[in-house]
Amino acid sequence: MAFYSIKDLEKISGIKAHTIRIWERRYNLIEPERTATNIRYYNDDDLKRILNVSILNQNGYKISKIAQMNEAQLRERVIDLCLDTRNTDVQIESLLVSMLEMDEGKFTNVLTNSIIKLGFESTVETILFPFLDRIGILWQAGTINPAQEHFISNLIRQKLIVAIDNEMQNFIPKGDKNIVFFLPENELHEIGLLFYSLIARKEGYNVVYLGASVPTEDLKVVVDVRKADALFTSFVAARKQEELELLMSEIAGSIPDIPVYIMGLQIKEMQPKIPSRCQIITSSKDFKNLLNQL
Template sequence: MAVYSIKDLENISGVKAHTIRIWERRYGLIEPNRTSTNIRYYSDADLKKLLNISILNQNGYKISKIAQLSEQQLRDRVLELCINGRKNNLHIESLMVSMLELDEKKFVNVLSAAVIKYGFEATVEQVLFPFLDRIGMLWQTGTINPAQEHFISNLIRQKIMVAIDNEMQNIVAQGPKMIFFLPEGEMHELGILFYSFIARKEGLEVIYLGASVPLEDLKAVQQIRPADAFFTSFVTARDKEQLEVDLLKFRESFTDIPFFVSGKLVRELEPQLPDNFTVISSVRIFKENIKLLQYSD
């Protein structure tokens, strides 16, 4: 059983620690355990309950009413909201619960409901990417079990792979060639996998290399099948200076080839980019740059 501090609960649920304490004292919604030195700590069950409470509260339920619900009623109301909900954060919170419970059926139901409402591309960009950003941070800080992160990441990967397989049957690549890869040490590949799907839909020829590709291997691939552009992503913790050094190494190795870069780290650190590097922060921006690449080909 995992053990969480009140700060962990705040990071995962988005509910402020001060609010959690009020809910504890006033409504008895969560009853934390305490260490021998009287410090609160919480269990998986506490976290799951808080996530469900947060979902209902964000969707108009008063805390006083939530406090009157049984555990089963609480879960039932959340499931009902998940199926009929309109807010993306509702789906994100529900995916968080399915990850913590290792519940594949719940994950599929939540994702299917989102796809029906928003479409596949918008669901990945507006629901799954923010969700992955959150669990990536929690995984790196040890707040969640790595097995839980692997469980949900593999389910998402399966869904994207099915979409890619379907796309490959329908489209013949006639556009520029783009290599998708993660730098050495980077393992979180769902982002580049999704953008490779978008590239295929837009008619590009895709060479997908996956995670943790050494620079020398990338050079070898470029000699065998020269690409018109590269796409990569940075998620794993490094400081701004190291990120800029890594980007410059790519520029020096592939002097004239456009690079598209994405990932939480790039967005947050805002590094100085070498010439002909473009930050991809949305599907729209990526599609616009694909068109520019096609016109210049």
Template sequence: MSNYSIKDLEQLSGIKAHTLRIWEQRYNLVNPKRTDTNIRYYDDEDLKRILNVAMLNSHGIKISKIASMSHTDISEEIIRLTDQSLDYNDQIQALTICMIEMDEDRFEKVLSTSIIKLGFEDTIIKVVYPFLTKIGVLWLTGAITPAQEHFISNLIRQKLIVAIDGEVGKNTGKTFMLFLPEGELHEISLLFSSYLIKKHGHKVIYLGQNTPDADLISVYNMQRPDFLFTVITTSPSPENIQDYLTMLGREFSEAKVFVSGLQSVEQQLSIPSNICSLAYSKEIKRILVQMEEQIV
């Protein structure tokens, strides 16, 4: 069980700490505990309740009414709203609740419903990506545990793999080699890029996480792909990113290399001429559309 400060609740729910304190005092919505040193904190049950209350309140239900609802009534109303809503923030909030509760069945339903209503690509770009950004910040601030992040990330990863397997077209276009640098494990953006590339009729050589430089060069020399694509989130480190980009430019000078991720866009770097830096990995779709227009 995790402990949360009122600032953690504010970050997770989007409700100001001042408002949360008013709700607590007037309606007894949550019951903060105190440490041995008299510091107030909240537990998982408090957090889940506030997330549910925030979602109901955003749909115009008054706090006084929510306070009088039973736990079952609140849960049923949340499910009803999530199933009917096309609002991205509602879907993100619902996924956050699933993560906190580690509720795989509910997560599956929320994501599947979103895919049916919004489509797979819009669900990933407009719901899943913002959600992952949110939980990344929460993980760094200690508001959620690594276990909760890994739980939800693996469920999303499974969804992407199923979608990729469903793209069994002719793959008669260009060849893309997708990889993550050595030490890099954040794979979701790379998997989504693989899905988009295959969907647009191109071949994918997927090397995945933690690819050593020597292996990358070896496979390139055997396959000679037209393009390389990578996402650099945490590795290489800021101190080593320039050397890594220089290596990519030198070793793969005959190919176009697309590089995305926080490490590659948040610094002033000298980018080799054959490397294209993308602010977001989802921009690969724009590149794919441009390629199709050039062919036409």
């Protein structure tokens, strides 16, 4: 059982601490415990309840009505809202709850329903990527347990690997263009890399997938063995801006005359200076357009 401050609840749910306190006093929505020194704290059940309350409140339910619901009724209303794939905020909040509960069934239900209605690519870009960005920030801030983040990341990774395996059964290359997918040293978050390697395969490009934490020197050796027409990498791990910019320059300079496609939370958050041969990828549509220019 994890323990949270009221500021933690605010960061995860998006509900202001002041509002949470009002809901506590007026509606008894949650009841914090106190340490020996009288500091309030909350547990996983409190956090899950606040997330569910947030979902309903954002979708037009009055807090006075929500307060009258028991846990079963609360969950039932949230599940009903999850079936509406137009509301990506609800989907993301529900994935957060499935992460906190470590509930694979709930995660799969939300994801499968979205894939059926939106398609695989759209689900990844409109729901999974924003969800991962959100938990990445919370994890770096120490707000969520790393084990919870690993649990949900591995579930998503499994789904992507299955999709890649299915794609490779019918893979027909359009030509001899090769794209090398890798993460720099100390980068371990492969989900974006896996997704875009799937897109490249679907577009008929040969993929050389190296995975996580590849030293730049090793990258040179790989390219000597297998000609590369482009590199693709991602930056998620927390770094100082100057360190990030230096690393991008080293990668771009290590293999001259080919484009380097980059993405990731740190690129989005820091907006660093980008070397001239690096191009930022913001969507699968963006990536497909660049592939057509290779």
